[in-house]
Amino acid sequence: MTDPSSRPPAAARREQILSIVDERGFAKVAQLSQLFGISEVTIRADLDALADGNALQRVHGGAVTGGPASGRPPGPERPFEQSMLASSPEKARIGRAAASLVQSHQTIVLDVGTTTTAIAAALLDRDDLQGVVVITNALNIALLLEPVIPRFTVVVTGGTVRPLQHSLVDPLAGVVFERIRADLAFIGCSGVDAASGITNVNLPEADLKRRMLEASARCIVVADSAKLGVTQHSRVAPIGQIDTLITGSEADARELAVLEAAGLHILLAR
Known part of the structure; x- marks a missing residue:
């Protein structure tokens, strides 16, 4: 697990999570939990907060790009290339x-x-x-x-x-x-x-x-x-x-x- 003293505050962490989801198209709760060294419960709360702000969309097990605030069409589908x-x-x-x-x-x-x-x-x-x-x-x-x-x-x-x-x-x-x-x-x-x-x-x-x-x-x-x-x-x-x-x-x-x-x-x- 990550050293607690090195963990970013919630706002900064959510910005990082949003960048990861935007880059990959979707991300899983378990992967984000391991990456940030925090519980899956906390990651789910972060994703829920981002979804409430229309920055991404929640799906079973994680989140995908999309939502009015993201400027992206809903869903994780990306161009083939x-x-x-x-x-x-x-x-x-x-x-x-x-x-x-x-x-x-x-x-x-x-x-x-x-x-x-x-x-x-x-x-x-x-x-x-x-x-x-x-x-x-x-x-x-x-x-x-x-x-x-x-x-x-x-x-x-x-x-x-x-x-x-x-x-x-x-x-x-x-x-x-x-x-x-x-x-x-x-x-x-x-x-x-x-x-x-x-x-x-x-x-x-x-x-x-x-x-x-x-x-x-x-x-x-x-x-x-x-x-x-x-x-x-x-x-x-x-x-x-x-x-x-x-x-x-x-x-x-x-x-x-x-x-x-x-x-x-x-x-x-x-």
Whole structure:
């Protein structure tokens, strides 16, 4: 714990907390408690005070950017390029761990997102793979995988473009999943919680993620450690519908224990 004499007063601490949340998009109570060396009860009080002032928004387990006083739109969704900067070494390790599960001649679904983009990047290094079919609703992933065509077949879902994430959503994006059966689906998300399940900040993308899961024999969620214990407003699936969670070794041991107790198989990317 931090030396009590070195702890900032409440007002200064809350300014620092706000800067952290603004930089990262969201922050967890447990992480802030450890960072400032104070109790989680005090951190919750700080977050509640900031939320009352409309400087951020409270969510289960922490807080996200947004609120009238913040000058930001509500919710933690950030442009793809900004999200790529957060936890990038961890996401690269998650990407390699996920890509190692793919076998030649399989059909896989790659969801939109920075962590699934790391999977695509890792697949580029798999010279041993042949005949893999990749179905994606992410324009950037399709372009990233273009150099491995024709060794890979890359199928883009179609649909309406969401420029913030370079993703394709309904109408039309979900039609392809009514006509295919994939071996693996790699799904990104905004939160993983034992009680709330897999959740996302964006409702149209959450709807498409559910269709991906339904069209796949095996469902794998990829999420960096900061998303564990977080709940967003758009539900994707309960924990029981997920075969494996791949996350970073930085993940909080308590969060991992709760998820494992709920029956979720977890693979740590080290």
